[in-house]
Amino acid sequence: MLDILFPKRCALCDGVLSGSEVNFGCCSFCNERVERIHSPRCYACGAPLLSFDKELCDDCVNRPRSYESNRAVFAYGDVVKDSLMRFKYHNRREYASYYGQVINEELGDYIKSSGVKALIPIPIHRNRRKTRGYNQAELLANEISRCCGVEVLDKFLIRSQETTAQKGLSNLERLKNLENSFNVTQDMIQLDKVMLVDDIFTTGSTIEACTRVLLRAGVSKVYALTVAVGQGY
Numbered sequence: 001m002l003d004i005l006f007p008k009r010c011a012l013c014d015g016v017l018s019g020s021e022v023n024f025g026c027c028s029f030c031n032e033r034v035e036r037i038h039s040p041r042c043y044a045c046g047a048p049l050l051s052f053d054k055e056l057c058d059d060c061v062n063r064p065r066s067y068e069s070n071r072a073v074f075a076y077g078d079v080v081k082d083s084l085m086r087f088k089y090h091n092r093r094e095y096a097s098y099y100g101q102v103i104n105e106e107l108g109d110y111i112k113s114s115g116v117k118a119l120i121p122i123p124i125h126r127n128r129r130k131t132r133g134y135n136q137a138e139l140l141a142n143e144i145s146r147c148c149g150v151e152v153l154d155k156f157l158i159r160s161q162e163t164t165a166q167k168g169l170s171n172l173e174r175l176k177n178l179e180n181s182f183n184v185t186q187d188m189i190q191l192d193k194v195m196l197v198d199d200i201f202t203t204g205s206t207i208e209a210c211t212r213v214l215l216r217a218g219v220s221k222v223y224a225l226t227v228a229v230g231q232g233y
């Protein structure tokens with residue numbers, strides 16, 4: 001009955017699913033047309049590269065990077081962009097199970113070989129959480145954790161300030177601003193390596209800011225993973 005009233009929808013195109021598609025969470029059409037990222041990819045942000053000649057994409061050459069690396073399943077094309085918009089702003093929370101599944105398929109080895117002891121979702125400010133009702137990064141981290149067994153730490157890193165207007169600031173000032181809006185809730189936590197989880201990596205400044213806060217709090221190494229990454233080349 002519930003399935004008739006609220007049919008399961010494709011996480012990529014939002015079309016109604018049928019048969020075995022229901023368990024997978026994505027329609028066969030989208031599964032064929034939306035490519036997952038494979039090598040060669042940027043060593044830092046994980047964006048697809050055109051050839052094996054380079055290690056870094058053009059963006060990452062000049063990007064400050066304290067995190068070890070980011071990996072993503074999809075390049076940020078139109079289909080993935082619309083899907084993430086619905087996931088983040090239009091209450092399509094159920095997409096998390098599909099994203100979690102493909103992340104584990106594509107990045108399970110990355111998570112395992114990094115040796116991380118915890119997954120840390122990029123936090124949102126409590127006011128934003130109140131209006132939106134959920135933090136999409138937390139939903140993702142929970143799904144990934146269910147498949148790979150690494151625990152989720154969702155109370156350690158918090159967003160204590162909403163981002164203020166960043167206009168007119170230099171890149172460095174922006175990053176500093178962002179860094180000041182995150183905090184850890186306890187000191188001296190015994191954490192070795194952790195992995196940040198977010199929906200998308202665009203400029204990388206959020207992941208960089210969170211990494212700096214975590215390293216200061218005593219974490220030894222920070223890795224990151226996202227559903228999507230902007231095109232590098």
Ligand SMILES: [Zn+2]
Pocket residue numbers: 010011012013014015026027028029030031
């Ligand atoms: Zn679809």
Ligand SMILES: [Zn+2]
Pocket residue numbers: 042043044045046047056057058059060232
């Ligand atoms: Zn890159």
